Amino acid sequence: MASPHGAQVLVASNRGPVSYTVDESGSLRSRRGGGGLVSGLSAIGSDADSVWVCAALGDGDREAVRRADGGLLPAGDTGGQRVRMLDIDAAVHADAYNGIANSVLWFVHHMLYQTPLEPVFDAEFRRQWAAYEAYNRAFAEALAEEAAEGAAVLVQDYHLCLVPGMLRALRPDLRIGHFSHTPWAPPEYFGLLPDDVAAELLNGILGADHAAFLTRRWADAFTECCHAVLGPGAVPREVGVHGLGADAGFLRKRAHEPDVDERMAALREEIGEGRRAIVRVDRTELSKNIVRGLLAYRQLLDDHPEWREKVVHLAFAYPSRQDLAVYREYTAEVRRVAEEINSTYGTPGWTPVVLHVKDDFARSLAAYRLADVALVNPIRDGMNLVAKEVPVVSDEGCALVLSREAGAYEELGTDAIVVNPYDIGGTADALHTALSMPAGERAERSKRLGAAATALPPAQWFLDQLRALGRAQSS
Numbered sequence: 001m002a003s004p005h006g007a008q009v010l011v012a013s014n015r016g017p018v019s020y021t022v023d024e025s026g027s028l029r030s031r032r033g034g035g036g037l038v039s040g041l042s043a044i045g046s047d048a049d050s051v052w053v054c055a056a057l058g059d060g061d062r063e064a065v066r067r068a069d070g071g072l073l074p075a076g077d078t079g080g081q082r083v084r085m086l087d088i089d090a091a092v093h094a095d096a097y098n099g100i101a102n103s104v105l106w107f108v109h110h111m112l113y114q115t116p117l118e119p120v121f122d123a124e125f126r127r128q129w130a131a132y133e134a135y136n137r138a139f140a141e142a143l144a145e146e147a148a149e150g151a152a153v154l155v156q157d158y159h160l161c162l163v164p165g166m167l168r169a170l171r172p173d174l175r176i177g178h179f180s181h182t183p184w185a186p187p188e189y190f191g192l193l194p195d196d197v198a199a200e201l202l203n204g205i206l207g208a209d210h211a212a213f214l215t216r217r218w219a220d221a222f223t224e225c226c227h228a229v230l231g232p233g234a235v236p237r238e239v240g241v242h243g244l245g246a247d248a249g250f251l252r253k254r255a256h257e258p259d260v261d262e263r264m265a266a267l268r269e270e271i272g273e274g275r276r277a278i279v280r281v282d283r284t285e286l287s288k289n290i291v292r293g294l295l296a297y298r299q300l301l302d303d304h305p306e307w308r309e310k311v312v313h314l315a316f317a318y319p320s321r322q323d324l325a326v327y328r329e330y331t332a333e334v335r336r337v338a339e340e341i342n343s344t345y346g347t348p349g350w351t352p353v354v355l356h357v358k359d360d361f362a363r364s365l366a367a368y369r370l371a372d373v374a375l376v377n378p379i380r381d382g383m384n385l386v387a388k389e390v391p392v393v394s395d396e397g398c399a400l401v402l403s404r405e406a407g408a409y410e411e412l413g414t415d416a417i418v419v420n421p422y423d424i425g426g427t428a429d430a431l432h433t434a435l436s437m438p439a440g441e442r443a444e445r446s447k448r449l450g451a452a453a454t455a456l457p458p459a460q461w462f463l464d465q466l467r468a469l470g471r472a473q474s475s
């Protein structure tokens with residue numbers, strides 16, 4: 001049923017634009033996030049009627065939904081954006097989010113399994129899969145309630161693959177888009193999933209008018225999976241490629257605020273006078289390949305002792321998905337390898353690896369500004385915005401060592417130093433080449449990287465998808 005007061009544009013994502021914590025006095029504190037969707041929705045203007053549907057992720061969020069009487073969150077907390085947060089049963093959400101989305105779908109698309117022992121699709125998996133279906137259904141029902149006749153709905157990511165199909169069945173009048181922010185697995189790897197689950201996921205997304213991806217490579221992999229699993233006749237209504245870019249205006253302004261300057265001074269002290277900086281900034285995420293990055297740096301110090309005392313590796317690895325044991329173990333391994341390098345090579349005046357694990361956006365921007373080399377070496381990545389942000393923010397120009405498995409490689413490959421992320425020796429060589437690059441060439445390349453990185457800023461990225469949906473309906 002279309003709501004008479006329904007929205008014309010709807011966004012659905014697991015994580016919303018605001019989160020809540022309850023402080024000691026029992027008051028709710030809200031915190032707003034950023035990112036492409038936030039910029040996109042603000043770009044359509046406040047008179048456009050829009051609503052964002054998301055899930056409550058923690059106790060603070062659940063309390064906020066209760067206080068909002070299950071409806072829309074207070075506009076003061078959301079910067080005026082209408083946000084409907086869904087209080088899905090905590091156990092169902094945990095099974096859908098941690099169990100299926102982050103431990104199965106994320107692993108499949110990033111090809112992270114150690115296949116001799118995993119995955120194991122047993123009765124426990126089936127129980128979690130039922131939770132994933134229920135969680136997707138809760139989103140589909142909320143969207144069906146909130147949408148005006150003929151509204152456009154932009155469904156986000158691997159958490160919500162079933163929503164387009166479910167929503168189409170409930171509301172055939174809507175124009176539905178689905179956007180995958182991750183890579184898409186090739187058919188041989190996607191085929192690890194049980195056949196019925198693989199088919200359900202693909203059919204879910206095929207319910208959309210426009211199935212969109214960050215690069216051509218992921219879009220093609222999706223189409224190949226449709227053919228392999230559902231048969232050659234299974235074709236998406238429309239597949240789109242929208243390569244989300246960096247927000248140059250925001251980044252350059254934010255990177256010159258006083259808190260960033262303060263952090264630059266502190267980092268300069270940690271690096272030491274006259275030394276080069278190899279910078280990486282990531283969530284501590286299995287796919288980011290932080291450990292091999294450290295091993296490559298160690299190899300560089302072995303192969304090229306002339307860099308000892310002359311370079312520091314600033315590695316910012318911010319906590320992520322710490323509910324999952326394998327992420328906690330990976331975080332511990334990052335620390336262990338960093339400490340090992342420091343104890344093997346460090347000298348009284350030189351700490352080879354400076355590892356920071358506490359999330360600090362201003363410090364990340366400070367590191368971007370002073371980076372001589374940015375190391376972005378994921379095993380596989382939907383896009384990787386760090387690769388796009390560093391050249392935009394860097395003061396003197398920065399050489400980019402970039403994995404060919406990152407989505408950003410499609411746009412930045414020409415001016416980056418490209419690596420196979422598994423090849424430690426090759427990555428060490430690339431770091432040496434990057435450190436040795438003459439300043440003029442580095443600045444030139446950085447300028448071209450910056451231009452390519454900002455070709456599709458977030459607001460435009462969002463509007464392009466809305467436009468594509470308009471096209472999808474009229475064709």
Ligand code: G6P
Nearest residue numbers: 014015157180181182320321382
């Ligand atoms: C990264 C990925 C997105 C994903 C998000 C979820 O940003 O690129 O595809 O939606 O992580 O992160 P979360 O912290 O919400 O699990």
